[in-house]
Amino acid sequence: xxxxQPAIQARHLSQEFTQPGSNTPFLAxxxxxxxxxxxxxxxxxxxxxxxxxxLLNIMGGLAKPTSxxxxxxxxxxxxxSPKEVAFVFQENALFPWNTIIENCDIGMLFQGVPKKERMDxxxxxxxxxxxxxxxxxxxxxxxxxxxxxxxxxRALSLETDIILMDEPFGALDExxxxxxxEDLSVLLARTGKTIVFVTHSLGEAVFLSDxxxxxSARPGTIKAIIDIDEPHPRRPDFVTSDKFAxxxxxxxxxxxxxxxxxxxxxxxxNAAADxxxxx
Amino acid sequence: MILTGxxxxxxxxxxxxxxxxxxxxxxxxxxxxxxxxxDWNVPALLLPEPTGVFHRAVGLIADGEIVEPxxxxxxxxxxxxxxxxxxxxxxxxxxxxxxxxxxxxxxxLTSINAIxxxxxxxxxxxxxxxxxxxxxALGITVSFFPITLQTLAAFTNVDxxxxxxxxxxxxxxxxxxxxxxxxxxxxxxxxxLRMGMVLSFLAIIGGETIASFAGLGHxxxxxxxxxxxxxxxxxxxxxxxxxALLNLGLSQLEKLGVRS
Numbered sequence: 001x002x003x004x005q006p007a008i009q010a011r012h013l014s015q016e017f018t019q020p021g022s023n024t025p026f027l028a029x030x031x032x033x034x035x036x037x038x039x040x041x042x043x044x045x046x047x048x049x050x051x052x053x054x055l056l057n058i059m060g061g062l063a064k065p066t067s068x069x070x071x072x073x074x075x076x077x078x079x080x081s082p083k084e085v086a087f088v089f090q091e092n093a094l095f096p097w098n099t100i101i102e103n104c105d106i107g108m109l110f111q112g113v114p115k116k117e118r119m120d121x122x123x124x125x126x127x128x129x130x131x132x133x134x135x136x137x138x139x140x141x142x143x144x145x146x147x148x149x150x151x152x153x154r155a156l157s158l159e160t161d162i163i164l165m166d167e168p169f170g171a172l173d174e175x176x177x178x179x180x181x182e183d184l185s186v187l188l189a190r191t192g193k194t195i196v197f198v199t200h201s202l203g204e205a206v207f208l209s210d211x212x213x214x215x216s217a218r219p220g221t222i223k224a225i226i227d228i229d230e231p232h233p234r235r236p237d238f239v240t241s242d243k244f245a246x247x248x249x250x251x252x253x254x255x256x257x258x259x260x261x262x263x264x265x266x267x268x269x270n271a272a273a274d275x276x277x278x279x
Numbered sequence: 280m281i282l283t284g285x286x287x288x289x290x291x292x293x294x295x296x297x298x299x300x301x302x303x304x305x306x307x308x309x310x311x312x313x314x315x316x317x318d319w320n321v322p323a324l325l326l327p328e329p330t331g332v333f334h335r336a337v338g339l340i341a342d343g344e345i346v347e348p349x350x351x352x353x354x355x356x357x358x359x360x361x362x363x364x365x366x367x368x369x370x371x372x373x374x375x376x377x378x379x380x381x382x383x384x385x386x387x388l389t390s391i392n393a394i395x396x397x398x399x400x401x402x403x404x405x406x407x408x409x410x411x412x413x414x415x416a417l418g419i420t421v422s423f424f425p426i427t428l429q430t431l432a433a434f435t436n437v438d439x440x441x442x443x444x445x446x447x448x449x450x451x452x453x454x455x456x457x458x459x460x461x462x463x464x465x466x467x468x469x470x471x472l473r474m475g476m477v478l479s480f481l482a483i484i485g486g487e488t489i490a491s492f493a494g495l496g497h498x499x500x501x502x503x504x505x506x507x508x509x510x511x512x513x514x515x516x517x518x519x520x521x522x523a524l525l526n527l528g529l530s531q532l533e534k535l536g537v538r539s
Contacts, residue, residue, distance in 0.1 A: 060447055061447075062443055062446060062447060080446050080447050080448075080449060082447065082448050082449030083449075085447070086447070086448070087443075087444065087447040087448075089440050089443065089444060090440070092438065092440060093440045093441065093443075093444045094444075095441060095444075095458075095459070095462070095463075097462040097463065098462075106448070106458060107448035107449070109454075109458075110445070110448050110449045110450045110451070110454050110458075111448070111449050158448065
């Protein structure tokens with residue numbers, strides 16, 4: 001593998017859904033192209049229903065694009081590639097019937113990793129997210145923030161080069177997501193993984209990312225890509241800097257019009273309300 | 280498993296005191312029965328004296344008279360239960376695989392489930408005779424629907440994100456069943472099985488008292504026709520004990536299902 005080859009290469013990806021009870025296909029993603037370099041953290045941000053989660057699922061092999069090509073480390077994606085890509089979903093993707101350490105263990109079990117190595121790797125990744133003490137707790141006994149740390153530990157224990165995160169902090173309160181964001185930045189600077197991160201939060205996107213891909217709605221596509229030129233790990237005082245505020249304002253300006261457009265579109269067309277769910 | 284949050288009868292103290300209240304209730308009932316039969320002049324034909332009933336019941340067990348009716352009833356109940364468990368789980372799972380079928384069949388099954396199945400006993404008696412066949416058919420009719428409905432609910436409520444998470448981690452079809460579908464559906468399915476077992480047992484006993492040659496329900500009906508109230512009550516006590524034991528066994532099974 002060449003070192004200058006992108007970790008993820010998406011070319012002209014489009015995805016159409018046909019909603020039940022509707023004859024016209026709904027275009028969830030239109031001609032999206034992006035190259036993501038190894039070790040880079042890229043955020044996908046945009047209004048609901050703009051196809052950012054769809055793009056993430058296509059990258060992870062959980063959805064097939066209607067047209068376009070997607071490749072991971074130079075190989076075309078045909079389905080889930082658990083050796084290269086790990087997912088962190090929104091809340092509650094941990095199995096509630098398993099303990100935290102069993103949750104970390106199970107993905108490795110699926111891939112046939114020997115028992116002893118599984119336990120070592122699970123313990124290491126729980127240690128990395130600061131949950132060693134809670135290894136034998138059930139997800140239901142932990143707070144939302146701790147559950148998402150555990151979900152991150154599960155992804156880390158799979159030792160993939162790429163982690164795809166679908167609004168991992170979306171269900172958490174502002175304070176918790178701030179702290180988790182800081183910890184994530186430190187952790188990722190250390191591990192050098194390639195991350196694609198879907199978020200609704202402008203601040204989160206600016207704080208964590210090397211680049212932010214801004215989506216437009218209807219049809220959903222990548223409208224612009226903004227560089228966040230700031231070394232990792234990001235320091236907490238980055239948030240209060242003028243640079244942060246400037247970048248955040250730029251993003252806000254680009255998104256504001258898109259969100260307006262989505263909302264007015266939604267009033268006009270009923271189909272749009274369904275479309276929001278397909279994001 | 281460590282308990283998460285408040286469950287009914289969470290603490291040991293609450294559970295043990297609940298058992299005491301239940302026992303007290305039973306004791307009060309027996310005392311009232313005793314008083315009514317001995318001191319309040321209720322005719323023995325309607326309400327025989329409890330110690331006499333108890334002796335008759337023990338006698339039925341000791342003499343082995345209980346064996347044949349009990350075997351008949353248990354055979355009918357177990358056959359009906361196993362049949363509807365297999366059919367209900369298979370059919371419920373099959374329906375859950377298609378959203379269209381689920382949408383069509385769920386309300387249909389729910390309304391069929393609300394029809395009193397005992398209405399079909401005369402038909403089953405015509406079709407299968409007065410022996411075990413008609414009781415098994417009745418038991419299946421009663422328990423098939425709750426088991427199917429619970430299975431359908433269990434599979435349609437599997438969290439999609441759990442399935443996607445397992446897929447993303449490279450789960451095979453076998454892994455998916457063993458590590459995702461089974462643990463997330465089992466508690467709900469076992470609750471349906473318990474409901475089905477209890478309902479089919481009740482329907483079979485009921486069917487036996489109405490039209491039959493054998494079984495516990497038949498003994499109740501027969502002793503009533505012979506005007507032997509003491510014997511009738513003795514059989515009723517036996518039926519209640521058997522159904523209590525069945526229920527106890529199933530609730531143990533249910534706990535096991537929740538834990539796995």
